[in-house]
Amino acid sequence: MTPAQQPRREAAFIFILVTVALDMLALGVIIPVLPKLIVQFEGGDLGSAARIVGLFGLAWAAMQFFFQPVLGALSDHFGRRPVVLASNLGLGLDYIFMALAPSLPFLLIGRLISGATAASVSTANAYIADITPPEKRAGRFGLIGAAFGLGFVLGPAIGGALGAYDLRFPFWAAAAFSLANALYGYFILPESLPPEKRTTGIVWRSANVAGSLDFLRRDRALTLLSGALFLSYLAHESLPALFVLYTQQRYHWDVADTGWALAIVGVSQTIVSGGLVRPAVARLGEKVTLTIALVSGALGFLAFAFAPTGLGFMAGAPLVALWGMANPSFQGLATRLAGSSEQGRLQGALGSLRGVSGMTGPLIFSQIFAFSLSIDFFSGASYFAAAALLVSSLTLGLKAINYKLL
Structure with missing residues (x-):
């Protein structure tokens, strides 16, 4: 440049x-x-x-x-x-x-x-x-x-x-x-992809869900990395699906309490994404940053699951916010596994994974929550499951990194 x-x-x-x-x-x-x-x-x-x-x-x-x-x-x-x-x-x-x-x-x-x-x-x-x-x-x-x-x-x-x-x-x-x-x-916006780097024809095989997912399977490291990212996406769906109902059932929060809590979570995640990711990756590298992010997220979800009070629940919010460093690290690693003319297809395929998590995650977590209430069992089971998903995500992510990326 x-x-x-x-x-x-x-x-x-x-x-x-x-x-x-x-x-x-x-x-x-x-x-x-x-x-x-x-x-x-x-x-x-x-x-x-x-x-x-x-x-x-x-x-x-x-x-x-x-x-x-x-x-x-x-x-x-x-x-x-x-x-x-x-x-x-x-x-x-x-x-x-x-x-x-x-x-x-x-x-x-x-x-x-x-x-x-x-x-x-x-x-x-x-x-x-x-x-x-x-x-x-x-x-x-x-x-x-x-x-x-x-x-x-x-x-x-x-x-x-x-x-x-x-x-x-x-x-x-x-x-x-x-x-x-x-x-x-x-x-204002200039074009970022010069004509010589564009595909010569629309790759319709990849311009659909089946083709895009097949694109992710072409490389073992990319397959492992996309699987890890999907598990992280899936865990994230526990937040919009359960936050309001869970805090109402367990801590008896009203609308105002929930609104303030969501604002705190949102601001915390914005600060992490905007202020911590770049220095963390520059100093520690993507592998260490990703590990810290996923471990922090898992610990945050465990705090959500086991906290006996609303204050204890909110103590997990900063840990969940640190998990916000995971997605940029995943994205940065994934872009290294695709050529300059394939970045659109790569991002489209990863976006489809988010779509799958958006369709299935709320159903999964809401059903776990409903079942735990129906049998008068541990109501934090859904957030415990989210923590387990992040541990699995870390396992796959490290396999991908060790296989090819680092």
């Missing part, structure tokens, strides 16, 4: 950070109001609305599962810029569609579209791999994680404030964020 190219690439990286933050902000804005809007469509029937909310969550995760590989393969052929910009534009228009949705089926269609267009996160990760040397990628993926966290911390707060006036307002705000991002990117 020449000195003249460095400022341009730094500006491009900042745009990608802004893109991810605004995308997550837009998604976060509608979190507090989407269930309430569904309740409204269902005439106030909470039981019926709860089942539909679950269906909406499954539908969104399924679209992520199917479209991550597609957008990744498209970005390998056409470049990252058009895919990122099309996603921002599509999200903005879709939020307008949802703001105007006259009935529940229209709202579901909008949610399906947002699941497909939000799948461009894999392209954003490929963009980072394009413009960053391998040894610095983990740190930058950490900053992407911080942008995620910032969006999800601020988004629900903005959405809750706007939704207090009208349940449709947050959708308009989300549309404004996404459309402004598309306009900004149209004038």
Whole structure:
């Protein structure tokens, strides 16, 4: 990289950070109001609305599962810029569609579209791999994680404030964020993948779920690493699936208690992703950083499982936050196992794994929790299972590293 190219690439990286933050902000804005809007469509029937909310969550995760590989393969052929910009534009228009949705089926269609267009996160990760040397990628993926966290911390707060006036307002705000991002990117964002490094044709074999997962099986180290990442993704699903119900059942927290606790967790994870990943990887290397992250996460989940008081439960939050160093380390290691023209397919395949965890994790952990309550057994069993998943993730990750990467 020449000195003249460095400022341009730094500006491009900042745009990608802004893109991810605004995308997550837009998604976060509608979190507090989407269930309430569904309740409204269902005439106030909470039981019926709860089942539909679950269906909406499954539908969104399924679209992520199917479209991550597609957008990744498209970005390998056409470049990252058009895919990122099309996603921002599509999200903005879709939020307008949802703001105007006259009935529940229209709202579901909008949610399906947002699941497909939000799948461009894999392209954003490929963009980072394009413009960053391998040894610095983990740190930058950490900053992407911080942008995620910032969006999800601020988004629900903005959405809750706007939704207090009208349940449709947050959708308009989300549309404004996404459309402004598309306009900004149209004038600012350069292409990161030069024509000579693009695939000569769209690799349709990889632009689908089966093909993308087959892509991960082509190399033993990549197979082990992706398996470790999937187990980490799966453990993460225990947080959104159980946090509210578990703390209500065990510690009798009300809505305010839960809100403050989630804010503390979100801020802690943002600080770790944005401030600790880069110096940790630079000083310790990805192998040691990954080990510390997964061990910390496992200990944090054990604290969640066994803490007798709410204060003890929150003592596990910093440990779970340190686990936030794992995903950037995984991503940085994985990018070394794919060529420059394959980063989109790699990120699409890894995104599909996240889609699988998003579809299966909530069901698994909620059923463990429900079963433990039904037999009056250890109610922290779900978080104990999450800790076990992280130990398994560490085992596979170290095998992958020792096999080929280091």
